[in-house]
Amino acid sequence: MTLTPVDMDAIRLSAKVAVTATLASLPFGFLAAYFLTFGRFRGKSVLDAMVNLPLTLPPVVIGYLLLLLLGKKGWIGSLLDQVGVRIVFTWQAGAIASAVVGFPLLVRSVRIGMESIDEKLIQASRTLGANWHDTLLTVILPLSVRGIVAGSALMFARSLGEFGATIMVAGNIPGVTQTMPLAIYEYASSPGGERAALTLCLVAILLSCAVLVFHEYLGGKLARRD
Numbered sequence: 001m002t003l004t005p006v007d008m009d010a011i012r013l014s015a016k017v018a019v020t021a022t023l024a025s026l027p028f029g030f031l032a033a034y035f036l037t038f039g040r041f042r043g044k045s046v047l048d049a050m051v052n053l054p055l056t057l058p059p060v061v062i063g064y065l066l067l068l069l070l071g072k073k074g075w076i077g078s079l080l081d082q083v084g085v086r087i088v089f090t091w092q093a094g095a096i097a098s099a100v101v102g103f104p105l106l107v108r109s110v111r112i113g114m115e116s117i118d119e120k121l122i123q124a125s126r127t128l129g130a131n132w133h134d135t136l137l138t139v140i141l142p143l144s145v146r147g148i149v150a151g152s153a154l155m156f157a158r159s160l161g162e163f164g165a166t167i168m169v170a171g172n173i174p175g176v177t178q179t180m181p182l183a184i185y186e187y188a189s190s191p192g193g194e195r196a197a198l199t200l201c202l203v204a205i206l207l208s209c210a211v212l213v214f215h216e217y218l219g220g221k222l223a224r225r226d
Contacts, residue, residue, distance in 0.1 A: 007200060009175045010183040013091055015207075017166075017179060018159035021098035022152050025106055029151065030144070033110035034136060038122075055104045063097055063168025070096070070169065091177050094170035098159035105158055106151035113147020114140060146222050153215035157208055180204050 003011075032051055036044065054062055070077040070087045080087060087093050117140060125135045163181040170177040172186060184200045187193035 003199060003203070004196070006174050006178075007183060007196070007203075010178050010180050010200070011203060011207075013094075013177070014160050014179040014181075017091060017095045017098055017162075018156045020092075020095040021102060021159045022106075022156045024095070025099045025103055025155060026148070026152065029103060029106040029155075030110055030141075030148065032107045033114055033144075033147075034140065036107070037111050037114040038140075051107050052104045054101050059097075059101055059162065059164030060168055062100055063165035066093070066097055066100065066165065066169045088169060089171045089173065089177060091170065094162075094166045094177055094179060095159075097165035097169050098162045101162055101165050102155035102158040105154040109151030109154060110144055110147045113144040113150070116147075117143045146219060149218050149222065150215065153211055157211050160204065160207060160211075 032047070035041075036048055036051070067088060068074050070080075070093065072078060072081050072088075077087065087096070121139055121143070122135055125139050130138070160179075161181055162179070163185065166177075166179060167182055167185075172178050172182045174183075178186070180200055180203065184197050184204070187197035187200065
């Protein structure tokens with residue numbers, strides 16, 4: 001059971017897509033969790049529903065909607081096409097698809113961390129004259145680190161396994177957009193590809209276990225620090 005150069009490309013691309021999706025989503029996920037936890041405004045329930053919508057939609061639906069949005073005739077795709085930028089059927093499209101699908105998991109974890117913060121600490125900072133952004137950066141952000149770590153780990157793991165949305169908007173091009181799930185699918189649907197598919201499955205299991213172990217280690221370290 002060996003890995004071919006194409007398999008290694010798929011593993012590297014999966015990690016690249018997962019890291020990009022997680023890092024790009026962190027600031028937006030943190031702000032969304034903040035407004036959903038501490039915000040008092042009309043339409044909060046609508047925002048909550050929109051954030052969690054990818055959890056209920058089939059990934060293929062999300063991928064198709066992204067394809068319509070980012071394609072040459074799409075609202076965003078047409079604007080990008082005018083400046084010579086193409087997103088569809090690139091690894092960046094896979095990162096966007098993974099970010100959209102995993103975003104609710106990130107927001108939920110960060111939100112849980114924020115909801116555990118003692119309200120008295122926030123009130124004390126405001127009593128001392130801190131603006132909302134000062135309170136956000138000096139009180140809420142440090143006390144939400146465990147939720148951020150948990151959400152990042154979940155989103156990274158979810159991005160490693162993303163299939164439906166990715167194949168719709170990025171395609172399955174070996175060496176370009178083919179991630180591990182797409183490579184496994186191609187091997188499993190090809191005669192004699194069972195051994196190669198099983199090898200990549202084992203790699204995916206090892207990577208997922210490594211992410212979970214790192215999450216538990218970092219979470220325990222943060223808990224001891226607290």
